[in-house]
Amino acid sequence: MVVNFIPWVRERLKSGTYVGWLREEDGRVVAGGGMLLMDFPPHFLDSAAVRAYLLNFYVDPAFRGRGYARELLETAVGDARRRGIKVVSLHASKFGRPLYESSGFEATSEMRLWNDGVQPD
């Protein structure tokens, strides 16, 4: 995955369609998150045609419980808001769900098909 991801993300960091945040602690990266700016059809509630998708949110296990995930989430949502983006989406892990719910995120009716029959968690 890393082999595929690095050239992919490098190109999008340059073009500005991917934004990432890292938190450093004593010169070491201990948490991070990313946001992909996605082309999306204009909606009657959202004529912007750009949506933000949050991904790659991670906090080093040794640094959890310090509010770093919430801080990263607020940074990303604030950044999206300043860009005029109305819709921010993500796929929540079971552990992340309470944080997202308390930040105003709501479950959607999204459904997904894996064409090769593989369905991940």
Added chain:
Amino acid sequence: MVVNFIPWVRERLKSGTYVGWLREEDGRVVAGGGMLLMDFPPHFLDSAAVRAYLLNFYVDPAFRGRGYARELLETAVGDARRRGIKVVSLHASKFGRPLYESSGFEATSEMRLWNDGVQPD
């Protein structure tokens, strides 16, 4: 919405990131559906970096119950498969859900925030 959508979709039909299908009956369009090809990070189960998002599926009420929705869905999923796209997603209405479930779609953990506080159905 139409005013915003038409120039948006015209550009994407040209560039090839939007594909649409229409069903005609006696010279009249009675059903249709669309597929947006979205840039997405490579995943360990999907190195393709392109996902298909289905939208604008509609069957004229007078022509429902004839299998047109299923036919459009199979056309779109087949088209995605031929393009080598592994992941096909959509947002299901309550009425559409049984069709999507019987076609292999499963609910996801997607969550969404509307930055202006408006949350549609």
